[in-house]
Amino acid sequence: MSQTGRVRCLAASVAPVLARIAAAALRPAQVNGHPALVLRRDGEIDTVVAVRVEGGLITGLYAVRTPRSWRTCGTRPA
Template sequence: MRRVREAWESKDIAALVGLLDPGAVMTADGGGLAGSAPHPVEGATRIARYMVAVADRAPGLELLERSVNGVPGLVARRAGEVETVASFEISGRRVTRIWVVRNPEKLRPWLRAARPDAGTGVAVAPH
């Protein structure tokens, strides 16, 4: 997760592509209450470009490495507020699947658990 976080923070598309499986799929849930990709994003290059576009539109985004649904994940906060929780399925050394939750109703458990020192395994998205 550290390498994914660092590549995302530095907006390094090539590094992200190298960390993603060529057939990776990213699914996002905004619940109609927060912006998200309306359809799954497929392929390492498309996902990497999408992640960098999100970083471009979200200055000041802080990424924290956390366990999500028992798998590696990232929690994205801005101004101390949780905006996104993502979990990652990894096979070998590459990310094969990303589940992103932006729906504020599903993020409520993370609001109190998102302190920088809080490690949480709160489930927010079905797998």
């Protein structure tokens, strides 16, 4: 496969993912006391990504996509 063909193939596989991300709203928040990003689609929470920071270093990265878990997850705008 040529270089151009590889680029076209990559673009074709990445485009649907980028389109889904572009259709979503990503907002900073605090989740259980940690900085986080909340991804919403169609107004509903789709994914929550929280970061644990200790001593100025990222020591944990947590992503949740289970809707049941969000009921016990305290969120507020950052």
